[in-house]
Amino acid sequence: MSKVNILSLLAKxxxxxxxxxxxxxxxxFAQLVEKAGxxxxxxxxxxxxxxxGHDSTLPVAVSDMAYHTACVSRGCHRPVIISDMPFGSYNTTEQCLNNATSLMRSGAHMVKLEGGSWLCDSIRQLNRAGIPVCGHLGLTPQSVNVLGGYRIQGREDSQAKAILDDALALEAAGAALLVLECVPRKLAAEITSALKIPVIGIGAGNETDAQVLVLHDLLGITEKTARFVRNFAEGSSSIADALGRYNDAVVNGSFPADEHSFD
Incomplete structure (x- = not known):
């Protein structure tokens, strides 16, 4: 199979x-993910x-992300590798560019930023520097203290409009992908239809262009998981089999089902 890139995901x-x-x-695990297609x-x-073992993502440092990005990049060759910019690493455009450059040098093909239209200047600057960007809207875990916990976002009309407006702004600024987390499936479907770039859902229904799950969640390792998680290790003969079943279920549209989505 040929190497995946931004254009091949857009074509999908x-x-x-x-x-x-x-x-x-x-x-x-990167090797197993790659073998699963x-x-x-x-x-x-x-x-x-x-x-x-932290109770949030906030303590993670750029050095942690660079280390694990390098590990993943050595284990696979075909998938697109997207590296999260951690909390506090992109508060200014200059800081964002410096830290994103570090992650790209570690093996990332793209970086992911949590937040809305306030990130547009940074996205434009990253694009000028040759660094593709994946946006992240809805439930943004780095803002959990502002949001008041891990709650569904976009149920109120004003909030839904703000998320849609932010999505359009991020795309216009040059974002190549967008993650939507924990939003009503109707809103996710509207945003997916409105954007030209691929939209990746997690807890956002099955009308997005793609899905993402945490590896340890889909393998049943995490003791307590969210509603949008399915344990693909159940009934699987191996980790490789579970990853293959996850990929197949996403591609054929059977995952996520209604019980994994929010209205």
Whole structure:
């Protein structure tokens, strides 16, 4: 299979072909993700909770992200590798560019930023420097203290409009992908239809262009998971089999089902 890139993911959206993304933090799992045919890997700052034992993503440093990005990049060759910019690493355009450059040098093909239209200047600057950007709207875990916890976003009309407006602004600024987390599926469908770039959902229904899950969640390792998670290890013969079943379920549209979505 040929190497995945931004243009091939865009072509999938245009051809209405869904694709899967999974978080991954090391070379061994990256190799299994690649063998399963999954198109994109997110080196997520969720590692703060999954690997480091914190109760949020906030303690994660750029050095942590660079280390795990390098590990993942050594374990696979085909998937697009997206690296999270951690909390406090992109408060200014200059800071954003410096830290994003570090992650790209570690092996990322793209960086992910949480936030709305206030990021547009940074996205334009990153694009000028040759660094593609994935946006992240809806429930943004780095802002959990502002949001008042891990809650569904966009149920009120004014909030839904603000998320849609932010999505359009991020695309106009040059974002190449967008993650939508924990928003009503009707809003996710509207945003997916409105944008030309691929939209990746997590807890956002099945009408987005793609889905992402945390590796440890979909393998049943995490003790307590969110409603939008399905344990693909149940009934699987191996980790590789579970990852393949996840990829197949996303591509054929059977995951997420109604029980994994929010109205």
């Amino acid at each position: 959206k245009q051809n209405q072909q869904k694709f899967a993304m999974v978080t991954c933090y090391d070379a061994s 999954i198109d994109a890997i997110l080196v997520g700052d969720s590692l703060g909770m999954v690997l480091q």
